[in-house]
Amino acid sequence: MSFKITSAVIDPETRKHDLVREAAGACVTFEGWVRDHNDGEAVQALEYEAHAGIAEKEGAKILAEVRERFQILAAYCEHRVGKLAIGDCAVWVGVSAAHRGAAFDACRYIIDETKARVPIWKKEHYASGATGWVNCATKV
Amino acid sequence: MIEITARYFAAFRERAGRDTERLSTTARTAAELYGELARRHGFADSMTRCKVAVNDELTDWDVVLTAGDEVLFFPPVAGG
Numbered sequence: 001m002s003f004k005i006t007s008a009v010i011d012p013e014t015r016k017h018d019l020v021r022e023a024a025g026a027c028v029t030f031e032g033w034v035r036d037h038n039d040g041e042a043v044q045a046l047e048y049e050a051h052a053g054i055a056e057k058e059g060a061k062i063l064a065e066v067r068e069r070f071q072i073l074a075a076y077c078e079h080r081v082g083k084l085a086i087g088d089c090a091v092w093v094g095v096s097a098a099h100r101g102a103a104f105d106a107c108r109y110i111i112d113e114t115k116a117r118v119p120i121w122k123k124e125h126y127a128s129g130a131t132g133w134v135n136c137a138t139k140v
Numbered sequence: 141m142i143e144i145t146a147r148y149f150a151a152f153r154e155r156a157g158r159d160t161e162r163l164s165t166t167a168r169t170a171a172e173l174y175g176e177l178a179r180r181h182g183f184a185d186s187m188t189r190c191k192v193a194v195n196d197e198l199t200d201w202d203v204v205l206t207a208g209d210e211v212l213f214f215p216p217v218a219g220g
Contacts (some may be wrong), residue, residue, distance in 0.1 A: 023193040030219045045150050046160070048219075049149065049150050050219075051149060051193075051212065051214070053196060054193055054196065054197075054198060054212075058198065074184065079219055081143065091219065091220050109164075111220060113218070114219050114220060115219050115220040116217070116219065118217060118219050119149070119191065119214050119217055120217055120218065120219030120220075121149065121150035121151070121215065121217060121218055121219075122218040122219070123150070133151035133154075133218070134218035135152055135189075135215075135216040135217070135218045136150070136151040136185055136215045136216055136218075137184040137185045137186070137216075138151045138152060138182070138183050138184045138185050138204075138215060139155070140150060140155050140183065
């Protein structure tokens, strides 16, 4: 069980390997990718910022909740920070479990809670040259 | 009046034009301090959508501030 903020490229194969258990019959993974549009605007790049210490602490809480709620064997979540290009993997979640139901549910829980609670911010760079912080009413 | 340090992140940092400032304030709680700083810097986000941490621990907005506290203001999050 581990939640990490990283500025390095996420390698899904290595991450998945860490979830391997002999009792595991299912592995569910989720990758969040940088897409080229949002709310009708063409997006050229994204910049992620986090408070790494508090983000990893809150992330560890989410993984502890997941372990309590679902019958899983291992879970991992890693989120990028820094400037990312279209198609880059911004966040990776992986769960292994004896059965697929728990693995799907736990994976969904981790990504939903991460988006709602963990101090990570996303700045969009638009084709027009403008930028904007997602979800924020405060304009720069 | 107490002296505290305010730290800003993401949209708040860019809006305030700085990441940290030392302040003397009459605000008793983090909520009162946010109100004061929102007026000064033009933060437009409702407090209920933001988060606050004191000395690197997430906490409630009604936490009472103490001299020397470092108060971190987090705008609405957007991971994923």
